[in-house]
Structure formats: structure tokens, C-alpha cells
Amino acid sequence: MTARLDGKIIVITGAAQGQGAAEARLFSAEGATVILTDVKVDEGRGLASELGANFLSHDVSSSADWEAVMAHVVSEHGRLDGLVNNAAIFERNRLVNTTEDQLRRMLDVNVMSVFFGMRAAVPLMTDHGGAIVNISSVAGLRAAPGSFAYGASKWAVTGMTKTAAYELGSMGIRVNSIHPGFIDTGMLPQNETVRENMAGIVPLGRVADPDEVARLALYLVSDESSYSTGSEFVVDGGITAT
Ligand SMILES: NC(=O)c1ccc[n+]([C@@H]2O[C@H](COP(=O)([O-])OP(=O)(O)OC[C@H]3O[C@@H](n4cnc5c(N)ncnc54)[C@H](O)[C@@H]3O)[C@@H](O)[C@H]2O)c1
DSSP states (O other): OOOTTTTOEEEEESTTSHHHHHHHHHHHHTTOEEEEEESOHHHHHHHHHHHTOEEEEOOTTOHHHHHHHHHHHHHHHSOOOEEEEOOOOOOOBOGGGOOHHHHHHHHIIIIIHHHHHHHHHHHHHTTTOEEEEEEOOGGGTSOOTTBHHHHHHHHHHHHHHHHHHHHHGGGTEEEEEEEEOSBSSTTSOOOHHHHHHHHHTSTTSSOBOHHHHHHHHHHHHSGGGTTOOSOEEEESTTTTOO
């Protein structure tokens, strides 16, 4: 039996830890050639060598870094089949306390990255099609009280996904967004009481393991999702059900 991603060349940003690392492990196990990228070089290199994959030091807010990543993909593989725009930062702050610097930093890392990544991926997918998965959030579907800049950035990811899907559909390039709820990674507060309170507002009564998002990302980069594009895929234990 063939694996679900056999022969596919896939770039995952923010792959040194958390959901990106879970995706790198799962996609590798399903036969993909995965290129992991991150600003956390030691962790990224460590995971890549464990998987027999390549790691590239990559600041997703830099268009020059994106050019270097795609130049590597072209010279090593000659094509790209999948891109997961996963890297992001999270900061809490209400609207009235949000500084211009804070919002610009959030937009640089969480929004410009997705723009640079999609724009750079298209020429490498034009001949044969491909799948782009942008990691948004439940904060990109509804209000994000207390996380104004983060919410703004994730709504931008949701919106860019839809327009890109329209523009790229005729090339066979599918673009979808994933909207995680509370996922057990470095991005969640480490305080046990806070985490228990978070779990308490989830209908399924718990935060998620990063693998539970990775399995959805696997579906979206694989050919199994061949008729899905421009859509929002929610993995949140039910928190947006109300
Ligand atoms: N954890 C959650 O509860 C949650 C919920 C909703 C959405 N998300 C989204 O899921 C995605 C993955 O986050 P995670 O939960 O694995 O968090 P994480 O903090 O564990 O991982 C984020 C990764 O992105 C990398 N990164 C940060 N800035 C970067 C930059 N400028 N260039 C390159 N890499 C950079 C970090 O080094 C890290 O490895 C993010 O887009 C996040 O916004 C997370």
C-alpha cells in the first residue's frame, strides 16, 4: 500500500516544535520529503536529522529568506507539492494597550509570511498543481478578546486564503485554512490553572494534542482533499459551535 504523501515535496514553516513538528513527523511517516524551516535552528536541525529530512534557518517575515528557501527547493527537488504556512507568534494585549510596534510585528510574522510563502510557492507548483495550507486560528473566525493584534493577523490569514484559492484554482493549486482551538504547544499558557480554565470552556473538555491538528493538515496537503479549496477547517473541540 502506498503512503498518503508518497513522492510529495512539502515545506513546513515553524517546524522546530509544536504543531509544525507534529506535521513534519506525520508527513515524513506518510512518505513525503519534508523541508522543515524555523528560526529555532538547534531544535529544527535536531528534528530534521531524526527524520532524515532537511532543515533551513528561515525567518518567515523576510522575503529574502523565502527566496533562499525556494531556491533550495528548486535546486534540490525541482518542484514543490505542498506548503504549510504554520509559523506564527502570539501576544496578548487589548486594543487600547496595543502599540503600533506590536501590531506591525504581529503582521510581519503572521501575515507577511503567508503572503511571501504563497507568492513564492506558486511558480514551483504551476506545472503540476499543489496544496497550500495556512494555519489561522479560531481567532481568525470570531473575536479574540484580549489578543487584538493576534486576532487581526489571523483574520488576514483567513481572508488571504480565500482570495488566493480563487486566483490559483485554475492552476490546480488548492489553498485552505486550518483554525485550531487550544492546542498543547509552547503557545498555550504554561500555568496549570489557566490551562484547566481553558479546557473548561471546550465542549470536549480538554486542550488538543498537536497531532490532532497534524492529521487535518495531512488530509489537506494530500490528494484526498482534491475538491476542497478556499475553505475553513476547524479543529477546536467545539468551542466555535456556539
Ligand atoms: N497552540 C494553540 O493553541 C494555537 C491555536 C490556534 C492557532 N495556532 C496557530 O498554530 C500555529 C503553530 O503554533 P504552535 O501552537 O505550534 O506554537 P509554537 O509556538 O509551539 O510554534 C510556533 C513555531 O513558529 C516559529 N516561529 C516564530 N516566529 C518565527 C519566524 N519569524 N520565522 C520562522 N519561524 C518562526 C517558532 O520558533 C516555533 O517553532 C501558529 O500559526 C499559531 O498561531 C495555535
